[in-house]
Amino acid sequence: MTAPPRQTRESIISAAAKLFYDEGIRRVSVDAIADEAGITKRTLYYHFESKDDLVAAYLEQRDQPSFARFQQWFAEAEGPLPERIRTIFIRLAAFARHPKWKGCGFLRTSAELANMPGHPAIKIGAAHKRRVEDWLAGLFEAEGLGEPRMLARQIILLLDGAFAVVLLNRDPGYMETAGDAAATLVGAASSRLQPAAAGA
Structure with missing residues (x-):
């Protein structure tokens, strides 16, 4: 019995995600992905026009779960x-202690595609990082912190630098x-609110 097209597509992405994260996108062939998914290469190309499309789908699949985890x-x-910002880093450190952890899939993919800035996967990775930055900026703005966008960028730099x-x-x-540095930055921004609050 043939699997529904959507199920087959998801199976292909799942197989590609495992191989891409474990081995890197350049080392993984379309044949290897088809074998991992238990399909023919012809079936794979029915669902994805190229390996580039599949790389983009791999990152697109990671986007929402990764963001929701944060x-x-x-x-x-x-x-x-x-302390709540520090917790994000502490939880990431726990992930990094797993023997199968191999870093941030978005950053690793962007490094492999550094000479292809127009690649759809690069755009998806950049959009994911912007979404995290926007979320952080929104948190800081809601707390009334000054320059919330700048603070969010500083946290992103700490986050992605730590990944590397x-x-x-x-x-x-x-x-x-x-995480300690991030907490210090956020704490300093929070402390600058105190005089204003006292004089209000």
Whole structure:
């Protein structure tokens, strides 16, 4: 019995996601993805015009779950805003301690496609990072912090820098250190509100 087209497409993306994250997009062939998905290469090309389209679909599939995970970690965290931001980094450090962790799929893909700035996967990765930045800026603005966009960019730099350094050194402690720095930045922005609040 033939699987429905949507189920087949999702099966292909799932197989590609596993291989791309484990081995990198350039090392994985279309034949390997078809084998992993248990289909023919012809079937794969029926659903995706090219490997580039499949790479884009892989990142698109990661976008919402990754973003929702950040939101969930923040929502579950306790304490003032700086500690809740720090929690995101602490939870990421726990992920990085898993033996199968290989960094941020969006950053790794962008590195592999650095010479192809117009690639659809690059655009999806950039949109994902902007979405996280917009969310952070919204949190900071809601708290009344000054320059919420600049603060959000600083946290993004700490976040993505930590991804790179942890992957390079295989030491999740760098992610926790980045979390300390993020909490310090947010705490400093929060403290600047106190005089204004006292004089109101």
